[in-house]
Amino acid sequence: MNATAAIAGATFGEAVRKRVLMVILLAALVIILISPAFEPFAGRGQRTLVMSFGFGIIQLAGTFIAIILCTGLIPTEIERRTIYTILSKPVQRWQFVLGKLLGAIGTLAFIYAMMGLVFLLVTRLSLGAFEPQVIKGIVMFFFQSSLLASVTLFFSTFVSPLVNYFLSAGVFLMGNLMSTFLETIQRNPEVTPLTRIPVQILTIILPNFANFNIQNPIINPEQVLTDELAYFIQTIAYAIVYMALLLVGSILIFNQREM
Amino acid sequence: MGGYSIVSDVVIKTVKLTKRYSSWWGSQTVEAVKNLDLEVYRGEIFGFLGPNGAGKTTTIKVLLGILYPTSGEAYVLGKPAGDPETHHRLSYLPENPYFYEYMTGKEILTFYARLFGIPEPERSKRVNQLLDRVGLSRAANQPLRNYSKGMLQRIGLAQCLLNDPDLLILDEPTAGLDPIAHIDIRDLILELREQGKTLFISSHQLSDVEIVCDRVAILNRGELVRIGKLEELLSGGYVEMIAEKVSENVLEPIRQLGGRPSWHDGRLIVEQPDDGSIDRVIDLVRANGGHIISVKPYRRTLEDLFVETIQGGRKQ
Ligand SMILES: Nc1ncnc2c1ncn2[C@@H]1O[C@H](COP(=O)(O)OP(=O)(O)O)[C@@H](O)[C@H]1O
Ligand SMILES: [Mg+2]
Secondary structure (H helix, E strand, O other): OHHHHHHHHHHHHHHOOOHHHHHHHHHHHHHHHHHHHHHHHOOOOHHHHHHHHHHHHHHHHHHHHHHHHHHHHHHHHHHOOHHHHHHOOOOOHHHHHHHHHHHHHHHHHHHHHHHHHHHHHHHHHHHOOOOHHHHHHHHHHHHHHHHHHHHHHHHHOOOOHHHHHHHHHHHHHHHHHHHHHHHHHHHOOOOOHHHHHHHHHHHHHOOOOHHHOOHHHHHOOOOOOOOHHHHHHHHHHHHHHHHHHHHHHHHHHHHHOOO | OOOOOOOOOEEEEEEEEEEEEEOOOOOOEEEEEEEEEEEEEOOOEEEEEOOOOOOHHHHHHHHOOOOOOOEEEEEEOOEEOOOOOHHHOEEEEOOOOOOOOOOEHHHHHHHHHHHOOOOOOHHHHHHHHHHHHOOOHHHOOOEHHHOOHHHHHHHHHHHHHOOOOOEEEEEOOOOOOOHHHHHHHHHHHHHHHHOOOEEEEEEOOHHHHHOOOOEEEEEEOOEEEEEEEHHHHOOOOEEEEEEEOOOHHHHHHHHHOOOEEEEEOOEEEEEEEOOOOHHHHHHHHHHOOOEEEEEEEEOOOHHHHHHHHHHHHHHO
């Protein structure tokens, strides 16, 4: 366990020193901070503006950071040969992969904590009240990004970083849209099963990223979640199970891998 | 229990080990190691020699389980290569080692010590000891990105010693280092042998290993071309004797003793096999009125052997 923790720690240490990631984080923090300045343009009311704008920036930054960080996690170790001294120690390959993933999740926790704190501050100052909804949104986005990180890490065990950018971004977009798309299709009686079934299968296989986008009910309180707690638990459990499956897949592929 | 644990004195063993690299569509293949049979015994310094591209690093990666054999077998410390359990007892210095640059010397050694599972307070103690031993105590808190190549190599050696290993696998440990660093590393290697450790050292520079190796294997284009004790491989040197004022009568008896006499500017030069017969030749020369100017042994060097073997291999 110590080895896994050491690898996770080293991964985190390196990630928070990675310039691209910190530039994205800083840019996001600055934009969140200055977002109340757009107030005069708010047509739909101040709260909606501040909330949707902040959540949008946070999700965007988290998504980019998850993909950029995870495409390189394993390939970089191989390319610059740092992996040789690690795998020649009493470290199992699964410990290496798990350590990398935990390091990435730790990094995401860190950046979401930073963005969340600043967003809380901004909402407190501009809306005059503490907004617990911010925390809920941040937690959901954190799990969404962690799931995305597992997807990217999984792909990184067998495709090049460049291909991985497109693959991961594609899966993220599809995973965000598929469930809505499927609902639309199911409501339309003209769609044949020949079209519907593949869409259904794809919707089940692809990670459902849409479930984490709870900013809509948060931004528009009239759109009510029937049982919020159950919904949260279910969605988080879904993320964890899906991540575990991806982790197993990553390890199986990485075990065969030669460096 | 698998492998060769019965013969506990065999630390590394490969049987018909073959490693082929192929591009993933399989159109191009490189056979980097071919049918390699190797045994390395406990307590010896084993030189694994060959020119660049001979397949040394590939073999080492297979021994560590970083690559898998295409065919054949490899055993390390009595277990199939790559068994993480055996990794507690071995250590590895890669060719041109590279480490996390953002860490300091002390942090990187602490990181590796954690990978070895060494608990505190033992961990800090050993890290500090080793920083001291490789002469990096003063640079301990500087990030590795400020280290010179020689300093990185010393960090590399320090991380090899963290677990007090039985077997050290060093890939080109002196490549690209200045002469002083060469000597440091050679001294360290000798010190480790004193402690009874087994060392497997790859090199394409012969002068480094010549003095320290007990046995060597020479690899060329993936194939083992020579293996044996250094003194056996280097036998076959000769003794050169120069004399003057000798009568030609000695020529025939010298030839009968296996020597090769020749004349240069009225001087007799004899190349005599290094088998003790030089005494009889000297007696002969003296008995025939000759005057000995010099007697000089010419030992074969590893370099000679290397060039002979590799060129022999190329001609085929
Ligand atoms: N990852 C790889 N893919 C394809 N060919 C490789 C790879 N690594 C090494 N080779 C080839 O295998 C041969 C042996 O290389 P290597 O084991 O590095 O030799 P050495 O360490 O003796 O210099 C060389 O021809 C080299 O080009
Ligand atoms: Mg090499």
